Amino acid sequence: MALIKSISGIRGTIGGKPGDGLSPIDVVKFAAAFGTFIQKRSGKQRPLIVLGRDARISGEMVNSLVVATLNGLGVDVLDLGLSTTPTVEVAVPMEKADAGIILTASHNPKEWNALKLLNEKGEFIDAEEGAEVLRLAESDELVFAEVDDLGAHRHSDEYLNKHIQAVLDLPLVNVEAIKKANFKVAVDAVNSSGGIFIPALLEALGVAQIEKLYCDPTGHFPHNPEPLPAHLTALSDLVREKKCDLGFVVDPDVDRLAMVCEDGSMFGEEYTLVAVADYILKHTPGNTVSNMSSTRALRDVTEKHGQKYTAAAVGEVNVVNEMKAVNAVIGGEGNGGIIYPELHYGRDALVGVAMFLSHLADVKMTCSELRDAYPKYTISKNKIALEPSMDVDGILKSMAHLHREEQVDTKDGVKIDFEEEWVHLRKSNTEPIIRIYAESRSEEKAEALALKTIQEIRSFL
Secondary structure, three states, rough: EEEEEEOOOOEEEOOOOOEEEEOOHHHHHHHHHHHHHHHHHHHHOOOEEEEEEEEOHHHHHHHHHHHHHHHHHHHHHEEEOOOOHHHHHHHHHHHHOEEEEEEEOOOOOOEEEEEEEOOOOOOEOOHHHHHHHHHHHHOOOOOOOOOOHHOEEOOOOOOOHHHHHHOOOOOOOOOOHHHHOEEEEEEEOOOHHHHHHHHHHHHHOOEEEEEEOOOOOOOOOOOOOOOOOOOHHHHHHHHOOOOOOOOEEEOOOOOOOOEEEEEOOOOOHHHHHHHHHHHHHHHHOEEEEOOOOOOOHHHHHHHOOOOOOOOOOOOHHHHHHHHHHHOOOEEEEOOOOOOOOOOOOOOOOHHHHHHHHHHHHHHOHHHHHHHHOOOOOOOEEEEEOOOOOOHHHHHHHHHHOOOOOOOOOOOOOOOEEEOOOOEEEEEEEOOOOEEEEEEEEHHHHHHHHHHHHHHHHHHOO
8 A cells, every 4th residue: 555645745555544545535625735835825715626636446436425525614615537648738728726745656567556636736746735734634624514514516527628628729739730640649548537628629630530549538547658769559559450650658647748750750758848849839939948857959949949958857847947037939748748828737638649740741741751850869777775873964065076077967866967968866765775867868878867867876875
């Protein structure tokens, strides 16, 4: 059993004793804490919270608990049912709601679920707000409403079409070019809500042929739901068998996007943002942002267009804050997360699909040709275990000092930029390890850089 209480929400495995896993008692406690926080923040006794969920097996159970708890506080709930993270993010400001909750554990296996918490802008709450929610959950300040003041619960199935229409209305989504391209597209939605939303979007975009794989939203994930190459062999086979132009894969809550090329090879989830940014910058000059552990290719593409790239600390809320600070026109994360502020400040696979197809139709290349047109980098991801008593911060400071002649960034751990490669060291908040991300021009060079870094760390131990 596992239960992780963080500033961005509550995440855990279903079952077990209260406090050990995500039990019904834990769901109620944290839903009540967030509802109380929103009542205080909004100044309303009866605020409105938008609720949506992915297709996890536990989704209906957790959904019922959250609705009843919020109604018990006197909070009104607009329930979108099966939805996506970006759809809830879009719905909150459209409804002029006071907050949002998404019930999803993202790419975690089926035994996990989570409450992800949004503010009135449809954006993830920040660290200070998250800390207050955690404090309220452990306090005696939770007061439920009397019978005449209970909140209302209403359903809406309108936001599938509203979200898709909002994407279609974006000036850079070129529906006519996509229709003319006569694309054949395969979709792997890992049997979650993307199986509803992505095919519906593709139809609205005028995609000629859609091949569905794992698009039945049962919550029984047929493979590990993280969109990594080892998990996408069935999609690769389908793309080749049906002679598709490409395949799309999304995670269970549809905020991450990866592609498979026409030959069955991976486009690379690190390059989802790179390709979309290239298209955006071609038509809309401006700055870009990604997190410090994302590929340098985005910086290269941004500078090719004569614009400025900025690296943010890891975490979607940090990327969003940096995007606002530098007025970025596009940003996101190397995990296939596209953030396009023209629509909203959240990772959105629907926006990614529409922009990527517009780009592919525009350049008139195959998917693999487009991939090969970008600077080639490979990231090696490693970790080194430490004794709990070891001074991790001291080790990171020593690494920064060792490489003081290079470009060193310490806003989030230590990132060391070399001429053609970089390494990023971050301590885990949940276990005594240092995560080591190294990127270079080839897999061999990236692994060699990671190994060299590990040896340097061990020398300080």
